[in-house]
Amino acid sequence: MSNPIVDSDIDYVEAAPDAPKHSFLERLYTGTGGFEIVGKRKLYYGLAAAFVIISLLSIAIRGFTLGIDFAGGSRIQIPASDNISVSQVEQVYTDTLGHAPVTVQKVGSGSSATIQVRSDTLDAEQSDRLQLALFEAFHPKDSDGVVDRNAISIAEISETWGHQITQKALIALVVFIALTMVYIAIRFERDMSFAAIASLFFNLIVTAGIYSLVGFEVTPAAVIGLLTILGYVLYDNVVVFDKVEENTKGILHVTRRTYAEQANLAANQTLMRSISTTVIGILPIIGMLVIAVWLLGVGTLKDLALVQLVGMIVGAYSSIFFAVPLLVSIKERFGPVAAHTRKVLAKRSGATSSRVATAASARAGRTAVRDADYETHGAANGFSGGRESSGPRTRDAGAPRPGAKPSGKRHKRRH
Numbered sequence: 001m002s003n004p005i006v007d008s009d010i011d012y013v014e015a016a017p018d019a020p021k022h023s024f025l026e027r028l029y030t031g032t033g034g035f036e037i038v039g040k041r042k043l044y045y046g047l048a049a050a051f052v053i054i055s056l057l058s059i060a061i062r063g064f065t066l067g068i069d070f071a072g073g074s075r076i077q078i079p080a081s082d083n084i085s086v087s088q089v090e091q092v093y094t095d096t097l098g099h100a101p102v103t104v105q106k107v108g109s110g111s112s113a114t115i116q117v118r119s120d121t122l123d124a125e126q127s128d129r130l131q132l133a134l135f136e137a138f139h140p141k142d143s144d145g146v147v148d149r150n151a152i153s154i155a156e157i158s159e160t161w162g163h164q165i166t167q168k169a170l171i172a173l174v175v176f177i178a179l180t181m182v183y184i185a186i187r188f189e190r191d192m193s194f195a196a197i198a199s200l201f202f203n204l205i206v207t208a209g210i211y212s213l214v215g216f217e218v219t220p221a222a223v224i225g226l227l228t229i230l231g232y233v234l235y236d237n238v239v240v241f242d243k244v245e246e247n248t249k250g251i252l253h254v255t256r257r258t259y260a261e262q263a264n265l266a267a268n269q270t271l272m273r274s275i276s277t278t279v280i281g282i283l284p285i286i287g288m289l290v291i292a293v294w295l296l297g298v299g300t301l302k303d304l305a306l307v308q309l310v311g312m313i314v315g316a317y318s319s320i321f322f323a324v325p326l327l328v329s330i331k332e333r334f335g336p337v338a339a340h341t342r343k344v345l346a347k348r349s350g351a352t353s354s355r356v357a358t359a360a361s362a363r364a365g366r367t368a369v370r371d372a373d374y375e376t377h378g379a380a381n382g383f384s385g386g387r388e389s390s391g392p393r394t395r396d397a398g399a400p401r402p403g404a405k406p407s408g409k410r411h412k413r414r415h
Helices: 025-031 041-061 087-097 124-138 161-189 189-216 221-245 258-295 298-333 334-383
Strands: 005-007 012-014 073-079 103-107 116-117 153-157
Touching: 041 161, 041 189, 041 298, 073 103, 073 124, 073 298, 087 103, 087 124, 087 221, 103 258, 116 153, 161 189, 221 258, 221 298, 258 334, 298 334
Parallel strands: none
Antiparallel strands: 005 012, 073 116, 073 153, 103 116
């Protein structure tokens, strides 16, 4: 197993090939930078662009289904009982007037439950005919338990009233967004303000687009829910950008990490928190959809529940995968962060080349020392050029052995 190589100049470690890898859940929980969010910003930009394009196309082509409070019309209410269902009321309305109503839904629960019909504006003759047909079909009772035709109420919402409500809702939305932008501009530095405002509008467009695709009625409750989730997006951006500010504080004075790497670490560290708060936030909304809308039949809550459900999910996505990468892109395009990033990358490239050259030089030096040692000490022992000579080594019979002490004795030659 190869040893890890640690470079103190650039503060990173090349792990061994067989180093243990952390699991997905472990990286998610610890938030140690295991997910490449900023580095894959083009992917997340593409997803964001697709969401925005689909939303804008839906708003332009399908538009919104405005509730009676915005569009005006007639509202018919009949007490709900065991022998009255939404489909039956819709059928009586269609048979009587020759066209289907705009919406029919059950509102409330228990003895106070009513079936609410929304239609286009009806004249006096149409209203009287419809009220009579509904009374003959269901014989509803009033609050005293007496069968009464007047238990069926028909109210007219004028277009002027609807226009006033629409205007007030738009003013409230514009004022809220303007105040939010002012707060963001004061709270964050310039580039963070741009990224946070872009995230806010991204969330607004996508939520409105999904609302248009589903076709739920836009009611005052839906507008209130939209303002609520915009506040949630603002809160999420504040938390994430606070962590980015903490991680990038003094980053221009060191060359160990780039601004993008520190921002990516901040996104990882807040990712689990965003997921947790989003799950905790949408659980009551899902409960409202399941219990109130499906089980109790309180249809007026579904518009509020849908806008909050979609807004919270999109807000969690935009604060991590859109706002942070957009901030890094703005920072790296110009200014001191861009120059710092180029400096860090150049230093890393030079350090890597220097490390490779130093290792090659060290190997060459060791080889040269070894060869010189062979040349110096090997010649006396029958080595040539650092290598043992291939020919046989011979010695004269009368010559003394190398290294032997001379002897004073003479030996007779034997015949």
